[in-house]
Amino acid sequence: xxxxxxxxxxxxxxxxxxxxxxxxxxxxxxxxxxxxxxxxxxxxxxxxxxxxxxxxxxxxxxxxxxxxxxxxxxxxxxxxxxxxxxxxxxxxxxxxxxxxxxxxxxxxxxxxxxxxxxxxxxxxxxxxxxxxxxxxxxxxxxxxxxxxxxxxxxxxxxxxxxxxxxxxxxxxxxxxxxxxxxxxxxxxxxxxxxxxxxxxxxxxxxxxxxxxxxxxxxxxxxxxxxxxxxxxxxxxxxxxxxxxxxxxxxxxxxxxxxxxxxxxxxxxxxxxxxxxxxxxxxxxxxxxxxxxxxxxxxxxxxxxxxxxxxxxxxxxxxxxxxxxxxxxxxxxxxxxxxxxxxxxxxxxxxxxxxxxxxxxxxxxxxxxxxxxxxxxxxxxxxxxx
Amino acid sequence: xxxxxxxxxxxxxxxxxxxxxxxxxxxxxxxxxxxxxxxxxxxxxxxxxxxxxxxxxxxxxxxxxxxxxxxxxxxxxxxxxxxxxxxxxxxxxxxxxxxxxxxxxxxxxxxxxxxxxxxxxxxxxx
Amino acid sequence: xxxxxxxxxxxxxxxxxxxxxxxxxxxxxxxxxxxxxxxxxxxxxxxxxxxxxxxxxxxxxxxxxxxxxxxxxxxxxxxxxxxxxxxxxxxxxxxxxxxxxxxxxxxxxxxxxxxxxxxxxxxxxxxxxxxxxxxxxxxxxxxxxxxxxxxxxxxxxxxxxxxxxxxxxxxxxxxxxxxxxxxxxxxxxxxxxxxxxxxxxxxxxxxxxxxxxxxxxxxxxxxxxxxxxxxxxxxxxxxxxxxxxxxxxxxx
Numbered sequence: 004x005x006x007x008x009x010x011x012x013x014x015x016x017x018x019x020x021x022x023x024x025x026x027x028x029x030x031x032x033x034x035x036x037x038x039x040x041x042x043x044x045x046x047x048x049x050x051x052x053x054x055x056x057x058x059x060x061x062x063x064x065x066x067x068x069x070x071x072x073x074x075x076x077x078x079x080x081x082x083x084x085x086x087x088x089x090x091x092x093x094x095x096x097x098x099x100x101x102x103x104x105x106x107x108x109x110x111x112x113x114x115x116x117x118x119x120x121x122x123x124x125x126x127x128x129x130x131x132x133x134x135x136x137x138x139x140x141x142x143x144x145x146x147x148x149x150x151x152x153x154x155x156x157x158x159x160x161x162x163x164x165x166x167x168x169x170x171x172x173x174x175x176x177x178x179x180x181x182x183x184x185x186x187x188x189x190x191x192x193x194x195x196x197x198x199x200x201x202x203x204x205x206x207x208x209x210x211x212x213x214x215x216x217x218x219x220x221x222x223x224x225x226x227x228x229x230x231x232x233x234x235x236x237x238x239x240x241x242x243x244x245x246x247x248x249x250x251x252x253x254x255x256x257x258x259x260x261x262x263x264x265x266x267x268x269x270x271x272x273x274x275x276x277x278x279x280x281x282x283x284x285x286x287x288x289x290x291x292x293x294x295x296x297x298x299x300x301x302x303x304x305x306x307x308x309x310x311x312x313x314x315x316x317x318x319x320x321x322x323x324x325x326x327x328x329x330x331x332x333x334x335x336x337x338x339x340x341x342x343x344x345x346x347x348x349x350x351x352x353x354x355x356x357x358x359x360x361x362x363x364x365x366x367x368x369x370x371x372x373x374x375x376x377x378x379x380x381x382x383x384x385x386x387x388x
Numbered sequence: 389x390x391x392x393x394x395x396x397x398x399x400x401x402x403x404x405x406x407x408x409x410x411x412x413x414x415x416x417x418x419x420x421x422x423x424x425x426x427x428x429x430x431x432x433x434x435x436x437x438x439x440x441x442x443x444x445x446x447x448x449x450x451x452x453x454x455x456x457x458x459x460x461x462x463x464x465x466x467x468x469x470x471x472x473x474x475x476x477x478x479x480x481x482x483x484x485x486x487x488x489x490x491x492x493x494x495x496x497x498x499x500x501x502x503x504x505x506x507x508x509x510x511x512x513x514x
Numbered sequence: 515x516x517x518x519x520x521x522x523x524x525x526x527x528x529x530x531x532x533x534x535x536x537x538x539x540x541x542x543x544x545x546x547x548x549x550x551x552x553x554x555x556x557x558x559x560x561x562x563x564x565x566x567x568x569x570x571x572x573x574x575x576x577x578x579x580x581x582x583x584x585x586x587x588x589x590x591x592x593x594x595x596x597x598x599x600x601x602x603x604x605x606x607x608x609x610x611x612x613x614x615x616x617x618x619x620x621x622x623x624x625x626x627x628x629x630x631x632x633x634x635x636x637x638x639x640x641x642x643x644x645x646x647x648x649x650x651x652x653x654x655x656x657x658x659x660x661x662x663x664x665x666x667x668x669x670x671x672x673x674x675x676x677x678x679x680x681x682x683x684x685x686x687x688x689x690x691x692x693x694x695x696x697x698x699x700x701x702x703x704x705x706x707x708x709x710x711x712x713x714x715x716x717x718x719x720x721x722x723x724x725x726x727x728x729x730x731x732x733x734x735x736x737x738x739x740x741x742x743x744x745x746x747x748x749x750x751x752x753x754x755x756x757x758x759x760x761x762x763x764x765x766x
Binding site: 041048049109111112113128129130133185186189346 | 593681758
Binding site: 452456457459461476477502505506507508509510 | 584646648654656657658689690691692693694695696697708709712713
């Protein structure tokens with residue numbers, strides 16, 4: 004099937020070349036980090052995780068969100084999602100690949116990373132994260148390959164794949180739960196040590212992921228013959244609406260508990276995010292932008308008129324995705340380290356090599372999505388060869 | 389199938405590239421094996437010469453794990469003598485010429501053990 | 515061969531036993547931890563802040579430790595590596611408000627380093643067992659195995675761990691051959707001078723302190739100096755409420 008990705012229009016190749024350029028830049032930046040060490044990043048003794056781990060966390064959510072199309076289609080027999088389940092699964096594969104790359108580039112000793120398997124340590128959540136992420140990658144690779152292959156041959160997918168698809172549903176929930184447990188089990192970091200972290204992760208995942216999928220469907224309709232249809236997109240929009248509302252609700256619950264209980268070490272992190280601490284306020288404009296975008300998104304989504312109008316729906320989806328990217332892909336991880344357990348407030352902003360590496364990994368992910376979607380649509384004859 | 393020519397050219401290019409090390413040696417000749425001068429303060433080593441030659445890296449790995457992970461620092465060697473398990477303070481005390489003793493062969497074999505990224509070489513007295 | 519086979523069995527066993535087994539083992543281990551096994555040591559330290567503050571600006575212990583362990587002197591606080599250092603009182607004891615105590619006491623820094631907890635969160639999170647708790651209570655580091663994920667840094671409630679953001683060698687003027695340096699990309703911290711204790715010596719910081727402000731010994735021995743000191747005087751431990759049970763005691 005891979006040959007379908009090797010034939011395409013000029014604009015397809017132009018796009019691939021552009022992504023390849025970004026990947027190359029990221030690779031060069033990584034070579035420098037490999038030689039010099041993580042000192043090329045903006046990280047520090049107090050803020051030891053930053054952009055990379057935050058992107059990993061955010062993308063685990065995007066990966067898990069595939070379940071939002073797989074579940075209605077396979078468990079509730081919601082046939083209208085039939086056309087887009089494969090898009091969800093391919094999105095999951097790309098997102099998990101990006102997650103693994105982000106973990107890899109965060110390692111101080113990348114050549115030793117297989118020690119995690121050589122000395123398996125079940126009491127470390129990182130061990131379980133490795134298992135759940137690689138398992139999820141394997142499941143989705145198998146499922147998408149088998150179902151797409153059946154579609155190409157014009158036959159029904161084999162029966163044995165059904166239980167594997169059903170297994171991928173709880174597995175999707177597990178990847179984001181385990182990822183939340185990485186943080187929420189640490190007594191040293193009061194900002195993360197909250198039982199609602201895993202539910203909050205799931206809610207944000209199930210809004211950001213489907214929002215992205217809606218955008219992909221609309222982009223595909225514009226540039227290819229693929230049309231997901233109005234009804235499935237509207238149904239996805241309803242899912243985004245509920246998940247986003249629940250996510251905002253969860254965040255407000257966190258804010259209430261921290262502020263009303265009055266425990267300084269819980270309040271300080273929120274202060275750092277929304278007001279700034281000791282004059283350090285790098286994240287404040289970002290966090291308020293995220294809050295405002297969340298409100299705009301909710302208004303546009305809850306109102307049936309604006310949700311039904313595709314122009315405003317696009318705006319709402321972009322708002323959801325951006326708001327959650329800021330919340331999870333910037334604020335959540337960094338604020339866990341500020342203030343430090345000793346009360347030190349340290350600014351963090353990613354360095355240029357760090358940003359280039361992150362952009363390179365995103366380019367790899369988008370490249371994979373491009374190739375996968377190209378294959379899927381070519382198989383269905385929905386794109387001109 | 390009209391691609392015979394392309395396939396054969398591709399194969400030829402592959403063979404040239406994959407066997408590059410052999411071509412290199414065939415044209416330029418092989419490098420001579422080093423003959424390191426072994427400086428030794430003691431008469432006998434912790435293990436017979438042949439064992440050390442073939443498996444010194446395994447012995448060092450065992451020493452490393454025993455010292456760091458089990459907290460045992462002494463080793464009863466083949467002579468029945470007890471030595472301190474230390475690369476810098478035992479091995480390199482007896483053989484102070486690291487450049488000859490370690491590097492000559494490692495360089496020849498193009499292996500770069502990362503021991504010396506952390507373990508400090510003593511100043512060469514020789 | 516035997517080594518490989520053992521490693522393989524361990525791998526298979528651990529994978530099968532899984533989380534449930536791990537969690538159960540930890541609970542059982544934790545519950546038995548308080549009852550000392552006969553013949554085992556529980557190494558600990560008692561710090562007398564008054565004696566420590568006798569000589570203003572004294573850094574004897576810090577100098578001795580950092581020289582003995584090739585700890586690099588990096589000026590940039592963001593890249594800094596430290597095993598033992600002076601922390602402001604509110605940083606070392608954020609849950610001990612002492613508003614009305616003589617300011618001479620709380621305005622002075624407190625000596626801090628790894629607490630060698632009974633129940634160390636860093637060990638719990640390490641994915642490769644590169645850090646682990648020895649039977650005598652030392653929380654050890656294996657710099658050969660550390661992959662530099664910095665999960666332990668996130669897990670430590672005391673900020674005791676430093677990461678090597680760059681190669682530390684250029685920051686060492688004359689490294690001692692008696693102790694390795696570290697490579698870039700690994701986490702390091704105080705190891706209670708395991709290399710000296712193994713030879714029957716006291717930790718370097720204890721030996722360097724002329725005021726005898728640091729007392730080191732075995733908590734399981736009722737006649738040890740640490741037990742005698744703790745019997746007579748009240749002592750604090752950092753963030754005791756977290757249940758980590760630090761082995762470093764600060765006399766009040």
